[in-house]
Amino acid sequence: MASGGQGINKELSDLLNELWKLDVNRMKPGTDYKINLQGKAGFVAEGSNIARDCARAPLFSYVNENKLQSIDTYKYFINLLDNYEMSTGVAEQVTKEELQENDLFLDAILKTDVMKCAHRYLVSKGRASPDMGQFKKQLYAIWFKLYRRDKSGGEDSCGFEHVFVGETKHGKEIMGLHNWVQFYTQEKLNNVDYKGYKSRDNKDTPDEDDHVLNLQFSWKGLVxxxxxxxxxxxxxxxxxxxxxxxxxxxxxxxxxxVKVDEYLLEVVVYRFGRSIGTSYPKLVSSNNRDL
Known part of the structure; x- marks a missing residue:
């Protein structure tokens, strides 16, 4: 794939901007959700679970619950968030109901224009079968196939759990949890404590309308x-x-x-065999004047 200025992957950026425009279920900042950025988070020593709280209030001051419950992809996504053991090393026990929930979620997202566009692109690159049923199986393997992250136990992790739900390593370190719906859900349950935002590479201050955020938080006592x-x-x-x-x-x-909308991002993806180990966006800058 050809890269443009500043090492930006132009082909992928063009594709992601198409997906961005197709994402009709995206929540509107200031209308569907409101965030309270508060202070800039401080330094945390490696291995420490002590962090200065630079944000006394939660990150999310408002989220449109009606949209979360009425739009199928959010509704089925939320159903998956309580399906996993938090700690690695503890084998997952997947119930028949949970398997059905995985299916419902994949069926819901595959109906969207966003996923149809992604599928077309992957077919054009020879990376996915034109058959939607085969593509669903491929997605299942990438996101839901269980694997052993901790060698001491059984099959204890999968891409979906790590990226979207979050997990802990030996009860001492947070891994993953890169999803705003899970963050909001855990804030409501008082399991997550937002500590403040982290500066981007160009040292500017995030905006409350931003769609990407680097942040610091604690989850069930771990930082x-x-x-x-x-x-x-x-x-x-x-x-x-x-x-x-x-x-x-x-x-x-x-x-x-990539440059998506007004954001310059680094998208990081680690593979674990034929599945996702982790994936997350890293905000480099936002607003066209910074690019």
Missing amino acids: KPVGSCFLGVSPEFEVALFTIVFLISDERMTNVK
Whole structure:
């Protein structure tokens, strides 16, 4: 794939901007959700779970619950968030009901224009079968196939759990949890405590209308010194983006720079065999004047 200025992958950027325009289920900042950025997060020593709280209030001051419950892709996504053991090393026990929930979610996102566009692109690159049923099986393997992340236990993890739900390593370290809906859900349950935002590479201050945020938080007593996630985007947009980056590269780690809407992002995807190990966006800058 050809890259443009500043190492930006133009082909992928063009595709992702098409997906961005198709993402009709994306929440509108200031209307469907409101965030309270508060202070800039401080330094956390490696291995420490002590962080200065630079944000006394939650990150999300408002989210349109009606949309979360009435739009199928959000509704079925939320049903998946309580299906996993938090700690690695503890084998997952998948019930028949949970398998059905996985199916319902994939069926819902595959009906969207976002995923149909992603599918067409992957077919054109020879990375997916034209048959939608085969593509669904491929998505299932990438996101829901269980694997052993911790060698001491059984099959304890999958791409969906790590990226969207989050998990802990030996009860001492937060891994994953790169999804805004899960973050909001856990904030409501008082499991997540937002500590403040992290500066981007160009040291500017985030905007409350931003759709991507680098942040610091604690989850059930453990601190994540720096994490990153999209804000307001639909589940299908994230699945499409990370699936595309995963499938177009055979590298163990793929790090690609793209410009989506007004955001300059690094999209990072690690593979775990034929599944996703982790994937997340890293905000480099926003607003066209910064590019």
